[in-house]
């Protein structure tokens with residue numbers, strides 16, 4: 001199919017709220033990318049996220065996620081809103097759950113593609129074994145920094161990624177050739193020393209993993225710092241990633257009940273208030289007893305001597 005098709009689909013994605021949309025030929029990920037991932041798993045750096053080790057073949061070749069897929073359409077949706085610097089919840093989780101928000105928008109784009117150009121599509125939002133950042137780079141959106149985050153030139157890292165697999169074919173965009181400037185501000189600032197300076201991250205020492213995925217006690221040498229849920233430090237210190245691009249979706253506007261939340265409130269929160277807090281939010285991933293535990297650590301670390 002010709003460039004006009006691609007530009008029409010890209011326009012449709014932008015109309016649906018994406019800040020960037022790119023196209024890559026669907027096929028196996030590069031041998032180097034597969035090796036990097038396999039080495040990360042073999043070293044146990046995924047911690048207790050056992051799902052990271054499952055479905056290796058699908059993760060290495062998304063054609064196994066949609067029969068006959070020829071194209072990966074990678075879309076980035078902005079979530080960054082300024083303000084609320086003292087909030088104890090990571091920026092990405094202050095609004096509504098991105099899984100629901102992006103899926104709805106991607107499925108709308110997918111229906112348009114099927115109706116207009118034929119073929120089949122499948123929308124993916126962090127729920128299938130898909131190398132999202134790898135495909136975003138292949139589709140020309142941006143590059144992966146030493147902080148392990150996707151950095152979109154001029155837009156930064158405050159984006160969620162979603163993909164459409166499509167059985168139709170268009171000319172792929174050029175992969176992004178920009179590189180991280182390697183200033184190492186993220187490595188120096190990381191509270192858990194999780195970043196190895198070469199693009200690798202040991203989840204077992206990363207506060208995003210430790211506060212959201214992990215259910216064990218925190219390593220005694222890692223302090224929670226600012227928050228109870230997630231960590232934005234390596235994004236905020238990055239000169240290329242710390243950009244508020246505009247165009248953040250209204251669904252991601254910070255909810256007042258989240259931005260006003262304190263560690264003390266969380267510590268004494270009952271199940272009714274918890275249900276109201278996490279309804280429709282990515283925060284529901286963390287059960288109340290775990291949030292209470294994290295809140296007690298945060299309160300202790302910020303208490304005056």
Ligand code: SF4
Nearest residue numbers: 190206207231233234
């Ligand atoms: S999210 Fe926080 S803990 Fe994890 S790598 Fe970035 S700075 Fe380190």
Ligand code: SF4
Nearest residue numbers: 145146183184186238
């Ligand atoms: S802080 Fe520096 S080294 Fe780290 S990702 Fe950003 S530009 Fe790269």
